[in-house]
Amino acid sequence: MHTMTDPEDNWLWIIGPGAIGRLLAASLMAARQRELREQGASALPRVLLLGRQAMAGQAVMLDMTTPESLIVSSRINHSTIDTLQDSSFRKPSAIWLTTKAHGVPAVWQQLAPHITPETPVTCWQNGLSAQPWLAERHANLLCASTTEGAWLPAETGASTTPDNGSTADDLQHLGVQHAGRGHTWLGAWQSGGDGDHDSQSNQAALMQGDWLKAAGFACEQTPDIQTRLWHKLAINAAINPLVARYRIRNGQLRDRPFAPMVRQAVEEISAVLDSEGIPAPEEGWQALVEQVIRATANNRASMLQDVLAGRPTEVEAILGPLRSTAARHGLALPLLDDLYRQLSTPQR
Ligand SMILES: NC(=O)c1ccc[n+]([C@@H]2O[C@H](COP(=O)([O-])OP(=O)(O)OC[C@H]3O[C@@H](n4cnc5c(N)ncnc54)[C@H](OP(=O)(O)O)[C@@H]3O)[C@@H](O)[C@H]2O)c1
Known part of the structure; x- marks a missing residue:
């Protein structure tokens, strides 16, 4: 691992709980739980999944079906993006944006007042519209380009609504199908090239690459993500x-x-x-x-x-x-x- 952060303070916000957002959240949390079980500690971040639709509680069960048809379930903190003004949220050590490209400006409008310019923000969108748009507004910008494949099962959203006395087993379930394994490239949007290893964004890319590898993704950093x-x-x-x-x-x-x-x-x-x-x-x-x-x-x-x-x-x-x-x-x-x-x- 490139940097050890106090796990208690190490929060990753994943904004956009769709196919890719859930795949990343479920894979990271499963890896974190495994490390905690086997080693008693983990440098992987806790995940807060932020969507625009309210869920029944402050956490959800994410059921990920792997390409090998195994089901991996993880309990994940969930909130809606319009509650970000609540001061109860731990500040994130990183943010991953996993909405569609056209969703990024609306997310940014709600997100920008609550984060510092130093917070690394990673765009996971396909295409090349969200990234240059965000680069004009936030300097510490990373981009990911992935050939992982994921989709949402049709029954998503039809899960049960727990009452106030519900146990963890009763949490609202969200599904995601990891359809196929691929390759992920990760890099700073503005990279000074091979010599610029020390920039904030390059450091963040190294650390986030470690997270992704620990979560089972084939991932490489690149000095030329564009x-x-x-x-x-x-x-x-x-x-x-x-x-x-x-x-x-x-x-x-x-x-x-x-x-x-x-x-x-x-x-x-x-x-x-x-x-x-x-x-x-x-x-x-x-x-x-x-x-x-x-x-x-x-x-x-x-x-x-x-x-x-x-x-x-x-x-x-x-x-x-x-x-x-x-x-x-x-x-x-x-x-x-x-x-x-x-x-x-x-x-x-
Ligand atoms: N799926 C893949 O296999 C794959 C692979 C490589 C790259 N990508 C890229 O990854 C990006 C996401 O794709 P996806 O397939 O995951 O899309 P998706 O399933 O449609 O997920 C997008 C999510 O973003 C949420 N969202 C939209 N606006 C929001 C807002 N203002 N605040 C919070 N959440 C918001 C949506 O919520 P609602 O449910 O409320 O609409 C939805 O949950 C796209 O650019 C895509 O091209 C996807």
Whole structure:
């Protein structure tokens, strides 16, 4: 571990108790409980899960189903973000934002008055809209880019409501399915490069990387998280808008009429990334996107699920940065612009 903090004072606030937030919270708390049982101490933080919907008590039981179909249950402190003004909350040693990208400004408005400029805040969003937006408002900013997969079981929210005399066993249950293991990159948004090991944000990234590894995630720190975020954005941009627009599973992108559209999307995306000096992956963009489509053939992308459920999508976070960069370099994006327009108008 890079830094030992008094565990009593070591609180991690995870804001956005959705799929990724619950996965991270459940995995960290399970690891902390294991360390406490086996070693009598743990340097892992306690977790406070903050959402916008009230739960029946001040804690919930988080039931995580692992990719191996085991159920791991952890008791986790929970509160709503609009109660942050209560002085009873321990100040956090770190904050992880796990809402969708478009949720970050509203969270920040409620969060900013209650934290110091030194508090490390980590963005877990896909795309590249929340991160630069927050970087203008908070200096100690970290970003994570993950290929872990998680989703919420349909029954979530239908759990029992405990009365006042309830025991821990009666706590409201929240579920999360850890669908597939992946890889997580973590780094300071503003990194001075390899030599800048001492910055607050780089120190925080080292410590948070340790937390993630202890919680069972494959995780690496990087001095260049922005390139990682662009790479994830490129893959998301080649797949998600098409499957959301045509309401298909990822694997159907290999068939006509979609395969040529994927190729065109990748050409448009790679031209933008080239113009911005973002290095291409070794195997090339087309091969990498084909590989991801093969590996996720049966998936229904979250953007498609959002469209089907009538929820806002992350289209702005994913296509927005490509469109603004293309405009700056005078590049045309006929397919991506068309998808952006179609997905930005309410879908039926
Ligand atoms: N799921 C994955 O496998 C995965 C993988 C890699 C990256 N990501 C990225 O991680 C981010 C989160 O994705 P997700 O799948 O976890 O989304 P999600 O399941 O929709 O979770 C988002 C959570 O944020 C909460 N929220 C929204 N606004 C809030 C506010 N103002 N205050 C507190 N909580 C608020 C939502 O609460 P409500 O229930 O009230 O709406 C919901 O619980 C996205 O950027 C996504 O692209 C996800």
